Amino acid sequence: MRVLHVLPSLSYKLGGPTQVALNIVRALRDVGIDAEIATTNDDEAGLLDVPIAQRVDYEGVPVWFFPRLARLKAFIPSMGLTRWMVNHLDKYDIVHNHYLFCYAPTVAGRLAQHRQIPYISSTIGQLTPWALQQSRFKKQIYGRFIERSILNRAAAIHCTTPAEAEDARRFGISSPTLILPLGVNPALIIADAAAKLRDRYSLPTNCKIILFLSRLHEKKRPDFLLRAFAQLAPQSHGYHLLLAGSGDANYCDRLKTLTNTLNIAHSVTFTGFVSGSDKDLLLQGSNLFALPSYSENFGIAVAEALGAGLPVVVTPEVQIATDISAAQAGLVISDDLDAWSNALSQLLCDPDLSTQLGHNGQQLAAAKYSWPAIAHKLSQSYDEILTGQPLSFASRS
Template sequence: MKVLQVIPSISLEMGGPTEVVLNLVRATRQLGVDVEIVTTNDDGNALLDVPLHQRVLYKEVPIWFFPRAAARMKDYIFSADLAPWLWHHIRDYDLLETHYLFSYAPTCAGAIARRQKIPYLVNTMGQLSPWALAQSRRKKQVYSWLIERHHLNRAAVIHCTAAGEVEDVRNFKVKTPIVTLPLGVNQPHLLPDAKQKLRHVYGISPETPVVLFLSRLHYKKRPELLLQALSTLAEQNQDFHLILAGSGETGYENELKNLASSLGITNRVSFAGFVMGEDKDLLLQGSDFFVLPSFSENFGIAVAEAMAVGLPVVITPGVQIAPEVATAEAGLVVEGMLEPLVEAIAQLLKSPSLRQRLGDNGQQLVKQRYSWEAIAQNLSSVYSAVIHKKKLPEHLVSQSSLNKVFSVY
């Protein structure tokens, strides 16, 4: 099999999806599937310094980069050179998988695939959740009517990562078969004495519980709600230190710093910026619990990464692996409002034994469900079924899907 993954950008500023696609391709290639990526040189407000118009190894993955238009156009990320290349080379591949919606690269790839009779999968990346569709609502309504719903209904398969995402796809009036495959988590590189090292780096008392927020700094993730909840606990003389790890627009970061100052908790909050590698491992392994009160997450890869190292989590129902977390008793799932968030954080601050129990459960959940190797094997079986026009693996197919591959021509 030869498979092409199409994604508008693999900038680290895009957050979890970049790491997901890179890890997915690595794991699938290890199984012998010939997988490549085509994307742009987009890097947020800058451009990646990479060779263009040629196949290169980037982070151990074969990728074709094409120049992004000078104006980024938010998430649309137009590239004039991408369509001609796809038109001339799409038949070099047996199958495409596109990532994201309402964006040039996946839209263009889907249209060309249909014209040249190449089957394709669509990974919606959580962009059909009610919260996501409410952003730039009118533009998305028009785009959906003209392009996106047809793009989805002519796909061979929709690739979802959680049951909530399946529901969102069906509510969008898409009848294409759906497979549900969670995302994976890399095995952590264990750091000895991580808790002591973290407290030394950030100047935190050894007895103070550390609360971790590790995600892109964006209003969708609701870090301001977390700051407000911790301000309430500070007024109750609760001991804690919050580390906000992640980057975002400069104006929004400054708003969060000003909010922490106005709430009187500046000395209890550290802004770590974007972290990766050992710095990220240190935060995950050295903290006491993880909080993500997000409006919407199609999966929540940072949540799974936290559970992988035994970190209990506090999340909202908008994080679509929330049902799995609740069932496994790996964390606390609370409504995204101030009072329940305060109560959940207070429980974990007061009870090391509860943190230990939830953290142990989370590690078991990750081992059982979120192995990249198992996910790659399942996805490869889906690819094979689509290419050879066979039934999809029954254990992966949404109950609301017919167990067959729809004609995409």
């Protein structure tokens, strides 16, 4: 079985969806599916330094890169990618699209319809009420004339949570919805991670660290976390907040100005974008993970924190919050500054509770967010689509 995954960019600056696409394809190949990726050389403000219009190994995954024509947010048109799909899409049994409201998956969906190739669309949280309010008018037009018809002709819509499937139904999608979560890769254990992390950022050995690991974006609300953190009186309690991620330069500057306004600049470190062993060190050496996001379809960084044994504090809008509550793997706190400050303080001051929540989170991640298990289920779904069988993991709502 040959499967082509299509998305507008593999830039890590776009956050979790890039990691997801690479991990899905890698896991599928491990279970015998001939999966690869077609995308552009987009790297937000720049371009990825990759070979063009040829199949290359990129982070252990076969990828076809094509030059972007322009960058209109995530739309990212590419004539080279279009021509290649016109000439090569027939070689694949299934097309799996990632992202909505953008060029590459739209073209792939239309071509797949024309060639009668079944395709799946992953909505990656872009149909949540919050997401649909961003660039609202453009999405309404695009949805009415393009996106909704593409999704309604898909063989299936891949959703990571039941809540995401409900979002698809509210958008007017009648295609079957597959409920398959995302996975986390087991990290190599770093000996003395806590001490090494504090040494890396020149922090006291007994300092307690709150970790924010995500894009620095208004949706993720690092500004809200800074205000909640400011109420902890970090200077007197030996707390430190690490904001790990990149974002728009102007927004990052506003966050740094806010730390000065709140008088917490001495207790906040902006690490910039991290990956690989640097990210593992953050996850294994911190005391807790916090993400007060307005909207999060799955939250791959949250799942990674669970896998690393970190207790988490999240908002209900993080759609795996239900799993977290059920497993007692963290605290799910509504949009209230005092409540968030109290939740952070509770975990920082109660090591026994933090340890228990972290242990529960590791068990949750191992049981539910395993890439090999997810790849087997997705492979089974592909086979069911090709043979016309009922989908085993379809939403029953």
